[in-house]
Amino acid sequence: MSDSLDLGAPPQPAASAQPYRVLARKYRPQTFEALIGQDAMVQTLGNAIKRDRIAHAFLLTGVRGVGKTSTARLIAKALNCIAPDGQGGPTIAPCGVCEPCRAIAEGRHIDVIEMDAASHTGIDDVREIIEASRYAAVSARYKIYIIDEVHMLSKAAFNGLLKTLEEPPAHVKFLFATTEVNKVPVTVLSRCQRFDLRRIPAQLLTEHFARVVAAEGAEADAEALALIARAAEGSARDGLSILDQAIAHADLEGGGVRADAVREMLGLSDRNAVRDLLALVLAADAPGALTALRRQYDLGVDPLGVMRALLEAVHGVTQVKVGAPDDPSQPVEERAAYRDWAGKLSFPALHRLWQLFLKGHEEVARAALPIETAEMAILRAIHASTLPDPGELARRIAGGEVPVAAAAPALAAPAAAPPEPENRLPRDFAGVLALLDERGKLDLLVRMRRGASVVRFDAPEIVLSGTRPLSTDTLTELAAVLREATGTPWKIAMADAPGAPTMYEAEQDVVQARHDAARAHPVVAAAFDAFPGAELIDPKPAQRSIT
Known part of the structure; x- marks a missing residue:
């Protein structure tokens, strides 16, 4: 007989409840209808899918929390949905119940690869994508690469991606998301279909938050939701994070989310x-x-x-x-x-x-x-x-x-105060260059003469073509010099559009035209025939040259 006491099987822990998911994840849109504030983009995508004019690469840009990554996943579902009966094709309204839809929503589909460019910035990471893209999708219609914060890829990585991005295999689609589109090379932008996701209006955010509060079984007054929508600054994710905090902050006695509590929580001044x-x-x-x-x-x-x-x-x-x-x-x-x-x-x-x-x-x-x-x-x-x-x-x-x-x-101004800059605005970009020359900004002048291709000039605003990209430091320096010279704040921006020839190119075109006209003269043509090594010298008097 054993001296040990049989205590039976050890107690088993109770089945743990499903872990809490924050509102920003729980209410991430699963259909294009649930994507608020981006109607124009949804309509464009829907028309492209209906007409079978689907681009091979998409670039989604916008501020944080407006739905860039969610939209990329929705596009992946729309392109790979097969409908509940397994016979469906690409659609702007994916069913959400077929295996590809469910696998993509859960982040486990083998043919939909998500990559964070912030932690995969190098050429080796891009080489892996290039090599893998050669092979057909395993179980989906398209193999899709979703690259978040794509602007953080290195220059070598972008260059390595260019050829594949321009002529990818028919079974591959690229979906890029970024908050800083100005850092994406123009060579990449020109190979993508670009969608600018807008800030979500405060009224739409307020209505969305009201639906979320109702779905959560909580209460909130309209002013509190309006305060949260205003604090979100157009970002659904930021607003849901604030709402999550406000619900947790609310009175447990059933008081719900109140405006005064939201102001206190956010440190806002009472209106x-x-x-x-x-x-x-x-x-x-x-x-x-x-x-x-x-x-x-x-x-x-x-x-x-x-x-x-x-x-x-x-x-x-x-x-x-x-x-x-x-x-x-x-x-x-x-x-x-x-x-x-x-x-x-x-x-x-x-x-x-x-x-x-x-x-x-x-x-x-x-x-x-x-x-x-x-x-x-x-x-x-x-x-x-x-x-x-x-x-x-x-x-x-x-x-x-x-x-x-x-x-x-x-x-009268105080005697000791420095003179205010004269408030005169240049009439055209040539006037801007003249101001830079007057103020001795020769290095900046050279950069502007050779690199600035003007799309629109409407002082105090200048839009330059992104086909001739200039550094952010150069644009900031130009705006600062013009503000100091004119006494007016200037806005200098880049646009993905062709612009006028640079000042240097325009001058060279004039010189070339003059040379062509001179060489066309019979006497000059005869001279060149007689002296094959002759060179045509510009007859204009020499001037100070800033190239």
């Missing part, structure tokens, strides 16, 4: 408090404004958030003044306040407030003492709000209300 603060600034009540600002700070609101909220308020008033339609996410009290201010404030006053708050926002963002810097920015705005705008001051002087001597301090 009523912002309107009160702006009213105190406009009333030139410095002690009251500083007290209101400190009250917000003591409640945990970031000073940078206050400056941002003031900017949003001034922008909202300006929109009302120009007659823009009402924002449905705005409270009624806010709309009434904006209409009242729009009737009282002139455009110059609103523009001045915007510039003052914008400067304050920049200063607070990099300040060692944020709240103190915010206070100084508020005081500066209060001081400026008591001054008449230049047009009003001129009218008052003309009417004799203000003596010229008394107005002189307000009109």
Whole structure:
């Protein structure tokens, strides 16, 4: 007889519940109908599939969280769907129940290969793709390569991919996604069908979040969802992450997601408090404004958030003044306040407030003492709000209300202040080059003469052709020089479109035309026949050459 005690089989752990999935993953769109805010792209894809005009490579670009990777997976499902009966073809409405659809949705399909270019940047990774693309798909209609953040591939990797990308096997499709399309070489862009996914409008995001809240069995008020949609800045993923946090933050007693809790969670300034603060600034009540600002700070609101909220308020008033339609996410009290201010404030006053708050926002963002810097920015705005705008001051002087001597301090610049740049805008790109020459920016001038192919010139905006790519540093330097020279901010952009010949090419064309005309003259032609080694010298006098 054994002395041991039989305790039976050891207890088994209870079956674990299915692990929680965050909302951004749980509600990732599984059909094109569920993809919000991208109707134009869906229609284009649908027409291409119906007409059997499917590109061999797609480039999906847009800000974070608008659905680039989700769209790539949906395209993979659309091209490989075989329908529940196994007899279907490519469709814009994949069934979601056939084996290819389910395998792609679960990320386990052997013929749909996803690669993160951030961690596979080299030529060796691309060589593997090139070698594998030669072989037919194992079980799908198409072998599909989804490369996320494709702009992070190295130059050698891009070059290695070019030939295969231009003439891939018939069974291979490439789907690229990127947030920085300007870093993708033009040679790659020209081989892809490009789709720019737009930021999702706040109204659509609000409606989407309401459906998610209902599906989760939670509650949320409309203002809270509008705040989350605004904070998401057009990104569904960012908004769902915030909503996930807000639901977890909500009162467990059934209170649901409330606007005040969302503001507290995000560190947003209360909109009523912002309107009160702006009213105190406009009333030139410095002690009251500083007290209101400190009250917000003591409640945990970031000073940078206050400056941002003031900017949003001034922008909202300006929109009302120009007659823009009402924002449905705005409270009624806010709309009434904006209409009242729009009737009282002139455009110059609103523009001045915007510039003052914008400067304050920049200063607070990099300040060692944020709240103190915010206070100084508020005081500066209060001081400026008591001054008449230049047009009003001129009218008052003309009417004799203000003596010229008394107005002189307000009109004259301080003696020690540096002279302001002359506000003159070049009429064309040649004028831009002349400005660079005047200011001694010879290195930049050479780069612009040889590399700048102008698509559109509408000062202060220049659009250059991406077929002659210029570095981001060059474009930034050009914008800075032009702003310093003209006193006006400039926007310099690249476009995937052909442009005019560069200035150097245009000059060479003129010289060549002159040479051709000269050589066509019978006397010159006879001279070349008599002297075969002769060279035609440009008869124009020598000038300073900047090439």
